[in-house]
Amino acid sequence: MNSADFTDDSFVSKMDSYLKSHLSPSRYSHSVSTANTCRTLASKFGCDPKRAFFTGLVHDIAREYSKEELVEWASKDGMPIRELDLHSPVLLHGRAGAMVLKNQFGIEDLDVLAALQAHTTGTSGMKTLAKILFVADYIEPERKHITPEFLSSLEGLDLDGMVYAVLMGTLNHLASKGKGVDPYALELKKELEHAE
Numbered sequence: 001m002n003s004a005d006f007t008d009d010s011f012v013s014k015m016d017s018y019l020k021s022h023l024s025p026s027r028y029s030h031s032v033s034t035a036n037t038c039r040t041l042a043s044k045f046g047c048d049p050k051r052a053f054f055t056g057l058v059h060d061i062a063r064e065y066s067k068e069e070l071v072e073w074a075s076k077d078g079m080p081i082r083e084l085d086l087h088s089p090v091l092l093h094g095r096a097g098a099m100v101l102k103n104q105f106g107i108e109d110l111d112v113l114a115a116l117q118a119h120t121t122g123t124s125g126m127k128t129l130a131k132i133l134f135v136a137d138y139i140e141p142e143r144k145h146i147t148p149e150f151l152s153s154l155e156g157l158d159l160d161g162m163v164y165a166v167l168m169g170t171l172n173h174l175a176s177k178g179k180g181v182d183p184y185a186l187e188l189k190k191e192l193e194h195a196e
């Protein structure tokens with residue numbers, strides 16, 4: 001059995017221990033909660049629940065890295081580091097996390113890696129697993145900003161509908177703070193609006 005196999009409970013348990021000892025308690029707790037929400041959404045939307053759980057568990061593996069570590073790890077994927085990323089290095093934690101998983105833990109599953117890369121802002125071309133992580137990260141029960149009204153507004157929506165609702169929630173929040181929006185998020189918005 002491959003040591004980096006997320007269907008292997010002992011490997012998942014090792015990753016869990018690693019995260020528990022390397023993340024702050026609140027970030028670890030958010031990671032477990034996101035993993036559980038990913039599993040629930042995966043069952044609903046026809047995705048492998050074990051793969052989704054694992055993706056949620058590890059999605060913020062690089063979230064507490066320094067600016068230097070984020071830039072160094074994210075650079076390994078070969079995509080450009082933008083001015084925007086240097087200004088807000090936290091934007092790189094998904095890309096950095098994907099490279100940590102690949103290079104340090106031997107995870108080769110491209111859908112898992114792509115889900116991590118996309119989860120910070122969302123982007124166009126996301127597959128089902130990436131969409132599940134994007135939604136779960138925002139709505140997991142430990143997120144205190146999520147109202148019961150927002151959650152009930154998601155009921156009956158398909159996965160793209162949920163992604164759109166989450167994206168608009170984020171964009172509205174950024175607008176209320178006078179903050180700019182990442183072009184990747186706008187690409188996702190455009191894609192979803194054209195798909196309707």
Ligand SMILES: [Fe+2]
Nearest residue numbers: 059060063120
């Ligand atoms: Fe994150």
Ligand SMILES: [Fe+2]
Nearest residue numbers: 030059060137
């Ligand atoms: Fe997160």
